Structure formats: C-alpha cells, structure tokens
Amino acid sequence: MIGVFKKEDKLGKKALTIEGVHLTKGENDILRDINLELDRGDFLGIIGPNGGGKTTLLKIILGLLEPDKGKVRVFGKRPSSFRGKVSYVPQHTDFDAEFPINVWNVVLMGRIGRLGLKPFYSREDKRKAKKALKKVEMHRFKDRQFSSLSGGEQQRVLMARALVCEPEILLLDEPTASVDEKIKTSTYELLKELNEKRNKTIILVSHDVGFLSSYVEKVACLNQDLIYHGSGELTHEMIEESYGCEMDVIAHTHENMKMEES
Template identity: 35%
Template sequence: MSRTEHGSSCALAFDDVSVVRGGRTIWSDSTFQVDAGGFVAVIGSNGAGKTTMLQVILGLVPVARGTVRVYGERPSVLNNEIGYVPQHYDVEASTAIRGRDAVLLGLTGRHWGFARASAPDRKRVDEALEWVEATDIADRRLSELSGGQRQRIAVAAALVAHPRMLILDEPLASLDLRNQHEIVALLARLKRELGVTILVVAHDLNPLLAMLDSAIYLLDGHAHHAAIGQVVDSELLTHMYGTPIKVAHTLQGDLYMRSV
C-alpha cells in the first residue's frame, strides 16, 4: 500500500485567529502551526470550542480575525482534501445501506443515487476498504455491523477521496476497549503508510497517548499547539478541565492520566 506524498510541510497554520459566534468570542489571538503527517489531539473542556475548531478547519465557520491555512490554502478551497469522520456517523449515513455504498457516498457526495458508480469510483471504494481492512464486511448493511466495524467504514468513507488530512470527532466514544485499541492502531498505520495528517477530538487521551505527536488545546479562551509531552502535564490539564488530573507512568514507562 502506498500513497503519493504531498510537498507542503505545514498542514495547518493559524495566524492571530479569533472566532465569534452569536456575538460571543469562542477563542481569540490564536497562532500556531501543525506539521504535515502528524497525529494530533484536539482537546479542551466542554464548551471550549473543539467543534468550532473543526468547523473552522473544514471551512464551515469563518474567522472574525486572522487567517487560517490548510496546506497553504483557505480551508473552503480544500474541503475535498479533508476527510471528516463525524462523532455520530450512524446519523450521517443511513444504517440501511451497505458498507461499500456508505464509502461510495463519501466520494460522490450529493450525487448519491443519481448515477451508477464509474469504474474508477468503484476502484477507489475497494482501495479504501482495503486500507481499513473492511473488505469482508463491505456488502453488509451498516445496521448489521458492530460499533468498531461501522467506525472502519466511516474512516474508509473519509479516506476514499484521498485527502491530505483526516479529522475525526470522538472516534473512540462508545467503543469497548478492544475496538478502541484496534481503531487507534488502524489510525497509526494509516498515518504511517498513507502520510495523512490526523486530527482527533478526544475527551480521554489515554488510548491515544502512545500514538500522538502533539495536541491543539483550548485553554483560557485561546487555541494553543504543543508537543504531546508538554501538554500531558498535571498542572496544565488540571487547569484546563477544572478538576485534579494526575499524570503518571506505567511500569513500562508509558504515560497515562487519571482524575484524583
């Protein structure tokens, strides 16, 4: 499995960005850059603006001040090159359709149902299903699949157009521990083999910590970006979430977080 590399070394750049919604400033004065090919968490307390952050990157919400660039272009220009997995995927895609049809919908979008899929489209769907190791469930209806299997289909639908960036909103929510581990391993492999930049909104970082390079964190009305080792800090996380958070190490030396 291989993928053509894109030239830009900067996937995401915020320059003095402020966002206002309904007359309220969500976050402001935010400047940072995310390198291409990274595995990045997007974290913050409830109401801090994580969903707004995704919508800005997707070009769905304009900024009040500053500039945002995704691979050097305005977000709205590159929406076709950003794959998005929503938190409630089952709501976005009818559970009555087959897995491969849901993946095709990720490619054809609004043209769904108006024409037969072309041979190149079918090839892309097959390729995306192979990437997420879901070929064997492709012809089953989403309603027949487990949560982990549906999440693989959702990732395939986000990847089928060959995006440079993959954004996932709470991809581990409602999954059991085994499926969480499998989805995290899948994302790490896709990052490594396809070279996509991955942004993941997550409340619980523990399942992702071994794979993360950095985090965009929303704190005190601003968006920041730092290496994951700097973000996984008891004092910073306690301040961010408003409850005591302890950062510790396992016997193997891995980081983990817990409330105290």
C-alpha cells in the same frame, strides 16, 4: 519516489496555519485567538472539555464555518477552495437515524469529489471502497443499513469513507467515543500507519488522554483558548489548565496516564 517528492514540493511543507482565529456566539466566546501551525506529516491530538470548541475548530479548519476574525490556510490555500484534499470523520451521533442508505454507499461517498459529471462510480472507486472497508474490518457489513449498525460500527464505516478520499489531512472528531478497547487500539494503529508510512497529517479530537499520549506526537488542549506547547509531552498542568474545574475528567486522566507510564 521522484513523483512523491514533486507532489510534496507542490503542496509545500506547511500543512496548516491558523492565525488569530476568533469566534463568538452571542456574548460567549467559542474560540479565543487560536494560533496553530502544523507541518506535513504531523499528528496532533486535541483534548478538552465538552463545549470547549473542539468540533467548532475542526469545522473552521474544514471551511464549513467562517471565523469572525483570523485566517486559516491549508497548504497555503483557503479551506473552501481546497476541496477533496482534507477529509474528516464526524461523530456518528450527527446522523439521521432513519436515512435510507447502506454501508457500501456511505463509503463510496468518499469518492464523490472525483465523480465530476459522471453518473456512476468507476471500477477504481469501488476497488478502493472495498479495500477501505476491509481495512476497518467492516466489509461483511457492506449491504447493511447504515443506521442499523452500532455506534462503534458506524464510526468505523465513517473512517473507511474518509480513507477512500485519500486526503492529505485527516480530521477526526472523537472517532473512538463508542468503541471497545480492541477496536480503539486498531483504530489508533491504523492512524499511526497512515501518519508514519503515508506521511498524512492527522488531527484527532478525543477524550482518550491515555491513548493520545502514547500514539500522538503533539497534544493541544482546547477550552476556548488553545494551549499548545509543541512537544508531545502532555503535562498534568496542561490538562488542568484546559479542563478547568472538570475534576472528574482530570482525575480519570491522571489514572490513564499512570497506566500508560507503567
């Protein structure tokens, strides 16, 4: 336990600080004056319409994109100089459908930051990759070609890859976009476990407003502006404010929320 506390002291309590982040593309604002603070162990859900800047914000937190204005700090450091402690699960649609790689090698990639100059993965790396694959129930697919899997299966493999990184902060970009209800539930349970038992900080982008409000502590809405009230309460006003005129989504959301309540 002492070891754990020491590690916490070293990393500090503030997991993420975003101050006045602004990004424009051409004449359009992608993100407007985003401010956000997360403590270690927070579990934040981000909802918002497509094109609302969700993926862009994740990429800024990951240090893959530089904002035009504002600053981002992960445990007090710039994201680009704090590699290996933040991991993410991208959308499975981002991949080259013909790339020759099997599931096992995709998951091992999560350990690449620890590889250094060694040409081979260690036994520990392989043990952890195996464990992560079992955790997402994809171990029997380990020799399959990654691109031959269904969207939901790919999503779970990408989840295992992020887990073997053993990150302090985990970012997920619609990890349940193409999975069935059963997998959806087990994914959220897995995240809940990581968050509660291992004190990992999690940021989850999703359209599943229903699931979000029952699993996540805090919810923010992003539609160029970030509306964040700090509490777990997801009000209808928040959703309407962020989704704007996307009435379909709002109607759908209302239904989901009622179902959760009942």
